[in-house]
Structure formats: C-alpha cells, structure tokens
Amino acid sequence: SYVLTQPPSVSVAPGQTARITCGGDTIGRETVHWYQQRPGQAPVLVVYDDGDRPSGIPERFSGSSSGNTATLTISRVEAGDEADYYCQVWDSSSDHPGVFGTGTKVTVL
Amino acid sequence: QVQLVQSGAEVKKPGASVKVSCKASGYTFTSYGISWVRQAPGQGLEWMGWINPYNGNTDYVQNLQGRVTMTADTFSSTAYMELGSLTSDDTAVYYCARTISTILGGWFDSWGQGTLVTVSS
Numbered sequence: 001s002y003v004l005t006q007p008p009s010v011s012v013a014p015g016q017t018a019r020i021t022c023g024g025d026t027i028g029r030e031t032v033h034w035y036q037q038r039p040g041q042a043p044v045l046v047v048y049d050d051g052d053r054p055s056g057i058p059e060r061f062s063g064s065s066s067g068n069t070a071t072l073t074i075s076r077v078e079a080g081d082e083a084d085y086y087c088q089v090w091d092s093s094s095d096h097p098g099v100f101g102t103g104t105k106v107t108v109l
Numbered sequence: 110q111v112q113l114v115q116s117g118a119e120v121k122k123p124g125a126s127v128k129v130s131c132k133a134s135g136y137t138f139t140s141y142g143i144s145w146v147r148q149a150p151g152q153g154l155e156w157m158g159w160i161n162p163y164n165g166n167t168d169y170v171q172n173l174q175g176r177v178t179m180t181a182d183t184f185s186s187t188a189y190m191e192l193g194s195l196t197s198d199d200t201a202v203y204y205c206a207r208t209i210s211t212i213l214g215g216w217f218d219s220w221g222q223g224t225l226v227t228v229s230s
Contacts, residue, residue: 086153096171098146100155
C-alpha cells in the first residue's frame, strides 16, 4: 500500500515560516491535500489539490508539489497554528484509495 | 452550511459490535461520498473506507474486510459504520467525512465531531 512520510515534528518561532514535507514514491502523479488537527478536535482541510485553499483558510497556508515531495508552508506563524498536520492522497489505482501521511506536530516556540 | 453530526461515545466489550451514525445536513446527501476515518489514542489518521450514498457502493481497506459495513439512509441523510468482532486495537475516535472524488483525486472537506469507541472488558 501507499506510504506517505512526514517529519514527526517541526518547531518554529512566531512570525517565521514553517514548512512541512510529505514524501511518497508516486506523489508527483497524485494531488495532495493537507489537514490541520488541533488537540481534541476533528481535522480541518487547509489545502486541497496541491495548492488550493478552502474558503475561510488564511492565505498564510499554501501548498506545493515537486517530484516525490509535497510541501505545506505556513507563513507568519501564529500561536494558533500549533497543531498536528497530515497530508493525504487519493490513490485511484489502489483497492483502498484514501491514504494519510504519518503526521507532523508543529510547535510554536 | 455543511454539517456532519455523529452519535455519542460507546463502550463495548471485546467481541461485540458497534454502530456509529453520521447525520448530514446543508447539502445534497447523494452528491458526495462519506468516508470513515479512525484515530487510535496518540496515533495518526487511518482511512477505513467509504460509501457512495447515491448507489450504495462501498470500498473498505483490506485489513477491515469482513468486519466493517458502511451503509447510508438517503431518506434521513444518515451514514452508518458498523464494526464487528471488536478488540482493544479498535479503541479509537471514529470520524465521518464528506468526500469529494474527482478524476484527479479525492479529499475530505467536512468532518463530523468524532465518536469515541472504547473496547474494554
């Protein structure tokens, strides 16, 4: 089955930029989506189709993809951005298409 | 606005079954899929499968085949996930999520609040 690898943790000072990577063998052929999950809450979609934002998500959140790696970038980080972040792809060739990354804990220093 | 409201927490004994509901509102229920995602304590997200409420087609992850059943009631706009032969490894928060599936891929744009299922003797 598909494996999406993320760094376990990323630390960033307020006002700086956080970058979270998501690696997978065929990620360049799939669109990547990103979710934010604050402690005790349900996940929230923050980026879909590699780089589009749902309504209500700040422009500080952006996504990109190149080769076998996708990246979620959070600019001008705020304390409220402290959360777990998960990437996700839909592998239509698989018998179970929904696949999540391993997750990254973002800590705001 | 789109809302998914799930049923309340459950405590089950090993070997029992649990059925979690997910009531949708704010959109046409049959126009989007519903996926189920679970999260064991302190762990990441695990996609379990999904159902197309329009035609009832389902797709389950291989390691849950035979134990999980997903259904949808179009009259009440409610999706259900039933998991049987429970073990302690099934202790988790279970989420339903509206699923957008396109030719380019699929993602989950709205989520239920989660249902904690605890399996304990």
